[in-house]
Amino acid sequence: MKENDMSKRPLTNEQLAELRTLENLRDEDIDTSDIPEIRDEQWRLARKGNLYRPLKQSVTIRLDADILDWFKDHAGGRGYQTDINAALRTHVAKYQKRSG
DSSP, X not given: OOHHHHHHSOOOHHHHHHHHXXXXXXXXXXOOTTSOOOOHHHHHHOOOOTTOOOOOOOOOOOOOHHHHHHHHHTOTTSOXXXXXXXXXXXXXXXXXHHHO
């Protein structure tokens, strides 16, 4: 059976009962021993990664020719626009740390 077919089937009474039981569990009754809590240090090192996909917007921007040439020459197999976007994102993150 295809995955899409399964997602369209209604839940059984047994599945609904299991969901209600889980919904009524208190946080302290949930066994997370196999999933350690994330420490502050881990959050500090966290960054938006492969799962984060912001919407892209097409724009026209005028850049100094030498800057554009540098990004094109150093693209490293990726598109130079991706590198420019990454540089801008790094700049924004640094600014947010200073003002936040």
